[in-house]
Structures are given as C-alpha cells and as structure tokens.
Amino acid sequence: MGVIRLSNPSRILYFSFHIILILLQQTTAERELKFVVVVFRHGDRTPVTSFPTDLHKESEWPQGYGQLTKIGMQQLFELGQYTRERYSNFLNSTYNRKEFYIQSTDYDRTIMSAQTYLAGLFPPTGHQIWNPELLWQPIPVHILQKSTDRMLHFPLPDCPHSEELQNETQTSSEFQSRIQPYMDFLQAMAVNTGLELNNLKKLDNFQLWNTYDTLHCEAIHNYTLSVWATKDVMDKMEKLSELSLLSLFGIYKTEEKSRLQGGVLVNVILNSFKQAASSPKQRKMEVYSAHDTTIGALQIALNIFNGKLPPYAACQFFELYQESSGQYSIEMYYRNDTSKDPYLLTLPGCTSSCPLEKFAELVSPVITENWSKECGKKDKMKDIFIGFDVAVALLFIFDLVLLYLLYHYGRCRHRNNYQDI
Structure with missing residues (x-):
C-alpha cells in the first residue's frame, strides 16, 4: 500500500485544519x-x-x-x-x-x-x-x-x-x-x-x-x-x-x-x-x-x-x-x-x-415592579382601612355632638328647675 507524502505547505495546512477542528470541538463541548x-x-x-x-x-x-x-x-x-x-x-x-x-x-x-x-x-x-x-x-x-x-x-x-x-x-x-x-x-x-x-x-x-x-x-x-x-x-x-x-x-x-x-x-x-x-x-x-x-x-x-x-x-x-x-x-x-x-x-x-x-x-x-399599581387597581385592603378610619372618626364626632347635647340639655333643665323654685 502506497504512502501519501505531503509537501511542507500541505502539511502545515493539514495540521492547521485539524487543530482548528479540535479547538471547535472543545469549544462546543464546553458549552x-x-x-x-x-x-x-x-x-x-x-x-x-x-x-x-x-x-x-x-x-x-x-x-x-x-x-x-x-x-x-x-x-x-x-x-x-x-x-x-x-x-x-x-x-x-x-x-x-x-x-x-x-x-x-x-x-x-x-x-x-x-x-x-x-x-x-x-x-x-x-x-x-x-x-x-x-x-x-x-x-x-x-x-x-x-x-x-x-x-x-x-x-x-x-x-x-x-x-x-x-x-x-x-x-x-x-x-x-x-x-x-x-x-x-x-x-x-x-x-x-x-x-x-x-x-x-x-x-x-x-x-x-x-x-x-x-x-x-x-x-x-x-x-x-x-x-x-x-x-x-x-x-x-x-x-x-x-x-x-x-x-x-x-x-x-x-x-x-x-x-x-x-x-x-x-x-x-x-x-x-x-x-x-x-x-x-x-x-x-x-x-x-x-x-x-x-x-x-x-x-x-x-x-x-x-x-x-x-x-x-x-x-x-x-x-x-x-x-x-x-x-x-x-x-x-x-x-x-x-x-x-x-x-x-x-x-x-x-x-x-x-x-x-x-x-x-x-x-x-x-417589566413592571408593581403590576396592580400600573393597572390602576385600587388597594381593597387600603380602602377597607380608610373606610374603618372614617367610620371611627364619624363615631367620635357623633359622640362629641351627643355629649354636647347632653351637657346643654342638663344646663337648661337645671336653669328651669331654679326658676320654678
């Protein structure tokens, strides 16, 4: 069987090609x-x-x-x-x-x-x-x-x-x-x-x-x-x-x-x-x-x-x-x-x-950090708390008005009783 002999330039190209192939295979394998x-x-x-x-x-x-x-x-x-x-x-x-x-x-x-x-x-x-x-x-x-x-x-x-x-x-x-x-x-x-x-x-x-x-x-x-x-x-x-x-x-x-x-x-x-x-x-x-x-x-x-x-x-x-x-x-x-x-x-x-x-x-x-906020959605829990605060405030005002009326009623009754005497 004959042996194929390569000239020096051919050898350089041959080995360079194989080196490139090996490098490509290594790069692919590492990915x-x-x-x-x-x-x-x-x-x-x-x-x-x-x-x-x-x-x-x-x-x-x-x-x-x-x-x-x-x-x-x-x-x-x-x-x-x-x-x-x-x-x-x-x-x-x-x-x-x-x-x-x-x-x-x-x-x-x-x-x-x-x-x-x-x-x-x-x-x-x-x-x-x-x-x-x-x-x-x-x-x-x-x-x-x-x-x-x-x-x-x-x-x-x-x-x-x-x-x-x-x-x-x-x-x-x-x-x-x-x-x-x-x-x-x-x-x-x-x-x-x-x-x-x-x-x-x-x-x-x-x-x-x-x-x-x-x-x-x-x-x-x-x-x-x-x-x-x-x-x-x-x-x-x-x-x-x-x-x-x-x-x-x-x-x-x-x-x-x-x-x-x-x-x-x-x-x-x-x-x-x-x-x-x-x-x-x-x-x-x-x-x-x-x-x-x-x-x-x-x-x-x-x-x-x-x-x-x-x-x-x-x-x-x-x-x-x-x-x-x-x-x-x-x-x-x-x-x-x-x-x-x-x-x-x-x-x-x-x-x-x-x-x-x-x-x-x-x-x-x-990408949004707060989807609900950007959607313009209302915070239901926040609304509940606000509603609760408003209810408490109204109750407090009602109590003050009631106390004032009781106080005023008491004074008027006391004055009337004094006049009767």
Whole structure:
C-alpha cells in the first residue's frame, strides 16, 4: 500500500485544519445547556362558541365547546416526543419531579394537552412501569385558578389601564389605517353571520375572531360550511383575526401594553433563568400549557412576533446555556410547523445567543415592579382601612355632638328647675 507524502505547505495546512477542528470541538463541548422553559398552545379543539347563522350546534360536538379533540391529543403527544428527542442528552430518561415542573391554565383543553404532552415526554421505563399493558404514568400538572392566574391567561383581566389602552388602540390612526380596507367586508360579514357589528371602526377583538375560529374548527373536522364561507372570505377573516391579536398587545403603545400583559410572563421566565444561573438547582425544565394569546402576548413583548396566529401545539422554547467563559446566554426557538425544525429567533438589539445580562437589560422596559399599581387597581385592603378610619372618626364626632347635647340639655333643665323654685 502506497504512502501519501505531503509537501511542507500541505502539511502545515493539514495540521492547521485539524487543530482548528479540535479547538471547535472543545469549544462546543464546553458549552453546556443548563435550563429550559417551554411555552406551548393547546392542541386542536372544538369551537369555543358559535354565531347566529352557524349551521352546526354545540350538541354536534361529542364533548361540547372548547374541548380537546383526538387530533389535539395526537399533536401534543408528538410535541412531547419531540421535546424528549431534542433534550435526550439533557433531561433524565425517566421522570424526576425535582428536575421537571409543568403548569397549565385552568381549562380542560390546556390541562388535557399537558397530560398528553407528558405521555409523549415521559413514557415509563424500568421501575416506573406500573402496568405492562399501559406505558403511561401519572405526572402532576399544576394549575392556577382563573381568578388568580396572573401569568398565563392573556389578556390579563381586571386591569383598568389595560382596558383604557385597548380603547385608545381602536381609535388610533395606526389601527384605523389597517382596518379601513376591510370596511365593506365587515358589513357583509355582519349580514352573513348575524352578528351585531355596531361600530365597524372598532373591531371587536373576539367576536369576529371567534367566528373565524368556529369555521376553522368545522373545516378541520369536515363539517359543512356556510355557502358564503369561501376561501377568500376565510383568508380575510384570518387576517382580521391576526389584526385582533396584534391590537390586543401591540400596534399602539406596545411597550406600555406589554408591561401589563406579556411582560409579566417574560419576567417569570427571566427570574427562572437568573435563579438557575446564580444558584444551580436540580430543576432543569419548566413547561407551561396555555393559549394562542399567551404565545402572542409573550412574543409581542419580546418583539419577535411574526404576525401570524400561533397554530395548535405551537411551542416557544427558551434555552439557558453556560458558555466556556462561564457566562450565561439565552437562545429562543419557535416551533410552529411539525415538518420543519424550530426557527431560531433573535431578540432585537442582541445576537441569537444573547448574554443573560444583555437579555435582562433589553427586556427591562416591559417589566413592571408593581403590576396592580400600573393597572390602576385600587388597594381593597387600603380602602377597607380608610373606610374603618372614617367610620371611627364619624363615631367620635357623633359622640362629641351627643355629649354636647347632653351637657346643654342638663344646663337648661337645671336653669328651669331654679326658676320654678
């Protein structure tokens, strides 16, 4: 067998190339994934409501409105499997409650989505198999009641200033310039759907959006659509639904809106990363099962929104890495198509692998220290104490007046008695 002899320049290039490869491999090996946050939309569901001229009634859907379907279960099971594959070298091969945490909004469809996601992510193996005929294991899904959920279910309710901003958005020039081309279409839709769209210049954020969603759900499940629901009509309704989502959290005074909406979740995620970086802990992943508005509010707050409605099972990944230098960085990926790899997203003003400190600095404008105060909410306890103080003061004044009257009455009676004598 012949020996390949290299000339001196070739040898130098050959060895230089291999040295570079070795250095690159060492750099890659030294970079370590430390923590992951996952936020996803629930899977395919039945319509959440109807409209007056709808051809179908709630009774036609086996579980009624707003419920996860078999298609939705399959979507989230597949997402769980994808997450398992993506982090196979990071997550423990078996479920470990100290490493993993999942939370859902208080809706049947999000809770069930979380459960089917977990079935794909953590199928039991070895000692965790409790029924050989059922490769599934129970894993706790944490839930906040709707009345106390101030993190996942957007738009967050009970925020007067947010409602003011929304009203201002509807009349703003930015919004009106986008809705003007649809005026004739909206009038036609009012007739076709039977909806009372009284003020077409103020797009009801959910009325038309829900109508499009109902038709979209019916189309997915091969229900007969109304004659007027052509592809062109559906496309326009989709655009108006996207405008509705965008107007909720953006278009007008976006930063101010985000402080009261999506920025709340940004702050939760940032604090989780800070804690993971400052004091290494056993938890490796936090997962949130939520809604299209959750992903929309979050992405708009981060200025990474693509303008499209997040589809069923859309998933936003946040990954915290410790670089070879010891510094921490964040990468963001968006999965909205199962046929493609997730999109790498870049926070404006930073690189795709954004240093944690820089990330915190860039998102600080959308983070509030006192959500209730900025919302313009009244402090109920403070009102109670003020009311109590006022009541005490009035009682004190009443006592003084009563004492004065008694004293005055006593003097008058004494004078009258003296005159009688």
